[in-house]
Amino acid sequence: xxxxxxxxxxxxxxxxxxxxxxxxxxxxxxxxxxxxxxxxxxxxxxxxxxxxxxxxxxxxxxxxxxxxxxxxxxxxxxxxxxxxxxxxxxxxxxxxxxxxxxxxxxxxxxxx
Amino acid sequence: xxxxxxxxxxxxxxxxxxxxxxxxxxxxxxxxxxxxxxxxxxxxxxxxxxxxxxxxxxxxxxxxxxxxxxxxxxxxxxxxxxxxxxxxxxxxxxxxxxxxxxxxxxxxxxxxx
Numbered sequence: 001x002x003x004x005x006x007x008x009x010x011x012x013x014x015x016x017x018x019x020x021x022x023x024x025x026x027x028x029x030x031x032x033x034x035x036x037x038x039x040x041x042x043x044x045x046x047x048x049x050x051x052x053x054x055x056x057x058x059x060x061x062x063x064x065x066x067x068x069x070x071x072x073x074x075x076x077x078x079x080x081x082x083x084x085x086x087x088x089x090x091x092x093x094x095x096x097x098x099x100x101x102x103x104x105x106x107x108x109x110x111x112x
Numbered sequence: 113x114x115x116x117x118x119x120x121x122x123x124x125x126x127x128x129x130x131x132x133x134x135x136x137x138x139x140x141x142x143x144x145x146x147x148x149x150x151x152x153x154x155x156x157x158x159x160x161x162x163x164x165x166x167x168x169x170x171x172x173x174x175x176x177x178x179x180x181x182x183x184x185x186x187x188x189x190x191x192x193x194x195x196x197x198x199x200x201x202x203x204x205x206x207x208x209x210x211x212x213x214x215x216x217x218x219x220x221x222x223x224x225x
Binding site: 004008032034041042043044045046049087089091098099100102103104105 | 143145147152153154155156157160162168170202211212213214216217218219
């Protein structure tokens with residue numbers, strides 16, 4: 001089983017829609033969680049952190065459910081510019097916080 | 113401008129011909145890392161370095177070598193490339209206090225025939 005699993009999509013949604021992605025992780029000792037965004041043929045970039053209490057940044061909300069071992073990303077009022085692949089990232093504690101585990105990504109396509 | 117640079121951006125080579133992909137960052141970051149990205153598998157870490165002369169294996173180190181002689185540079189060496197190393201490679205750097213915020217280079221698309 002992969003350490004971090006995501007639905008690859010694509011999620012095809014119209015502008016203005018609300019869309020949510022989930023990501024599950026297998027290591028219950030994982031400590032830190034993040035979402036990265038990767039545009040087509042570009043490098044990944046940090047989008048936001050995920051906290052147990054939730055984290056909101058404008059139209060984006062990230063949440064963590066430790067009991068069920070998943071994190072989620074909610075995008076409200078989708079824009080064309082939100083079209084990208086969203087990567088779930090987990091930092092496990094294995095002798096130190098020194099590596100990132102990336103999910104394979106969920107592709108979002110927002111259409112007019 | 114703060115950035116991570118990689119060279120070359122595209123490379124087509126033949127099996128067994130040694131190659132080096134360079135990576136350089138100008139942010140004075142201690143932590144540097146190499147990843148490969150393959151469809152359906154996502155980004156997998158090859159090697160990382162916490163500081164000069166300190167390197168460690170990631171999840172898929174076989175067939176790769178790295179060195180960290182200077183803080184700003186972290187080259188990736190393929191001594192004898194094979195077709196299964198055809199992939200998109202990313203170099204990344206960060207502060208050791210915030211490794212969650214990796215700054216990625218633009219990527220190197222490598223094809224081994």
